[in-house]
Amino acid sequence: MLSKKQLFTRGMLDISPHMLSVIPFGIICGAIGVELGFNPYLVYAMSFIIFGGASQIVFLQLLSGGASSLVAVASVGIINSRHLLYGAVLSEYLEKLSFIKKLLISYVVVDQGFSESNKFFKKNRSEEYLHYHLIGTGCTMWVCWQIATLSGIILGSFVPEELGLKFAIPLTFIAIVVQDLKKIDHLIVMITCGLSSLLFFDAPFKSYIIISPLIALFVAALLLRLKK
């Protein structure tokens, strides 16, 4: 049985490689906000209040492009609606927590944290304080994101644009799913999602980001039925 501290540290370690892509992305995110002419305090407030990488950039870009606040807020909600799926998966492991703890832990659930903690949970179901792993991944992400976006806001885009570091984001997610490529059912689900996301890319409010997972999960359900 691992202690709370050990689980927290393990979570920190498991998510830390992703900081290689998260930190440059955070710096870019902060710098873009200031470049687009927004109040630096408000740009930083987003990292604290929304705390959602890509959705913050979309929010800024929509508003600077003249979209209404309603459209911008709705887009953030739709982009982040994928967390509903993460929550549904994680709820199995967080069931025993008190309501207040569930409310607190929810704030730090992010893509990479969900994925790394979910992998850990699957292998260590019997651990009593499992949720400390999720707190470890989430808090690491939170601290790095705050520091990265703040540095981008204060120092400007000191990461040269020519490096194309936004490309590190798809790479970080490739690292997450690549081991499942050898399972044919997962491969089919991934291709379905990927192709759908390109097909629906122009759908309003960036809704491709939730439409394509839903299509892919539908295909997963069909595959499960075939397997039986």
Add this chain to the structure above:
Amino acid sequence: MTLVSIIFAGILTYFTRMTMIALISRDRLGDRIKAVLEYVPSAVFPAIIFPGIFINDYGAFIEMNDPKIFGALVAVIVGYFSKNIIATILAGLISYWFLIFVVFS
């Protein structure tokens, strides 16, 4: 951009994170739904990966000889065999930089 719109966006985002963890009881999900949820990572992350590779900053499809496609392929191969996140990211970035700074420059 006002603080109010940020707060609304934040509340909405928080609800997407919190709803399924705190408000929905796991027992209400049937066994079939639980089985489908096993596929969530594979069903969600390609929606971040594919547009990040195949669509440029202006929302248009890239050319088929774009260095990002090569970088992504290298990342997949290195990631598959190394099982290492840092190696995957670096392999993708370095092969991408090699093409844009050395080969195509």
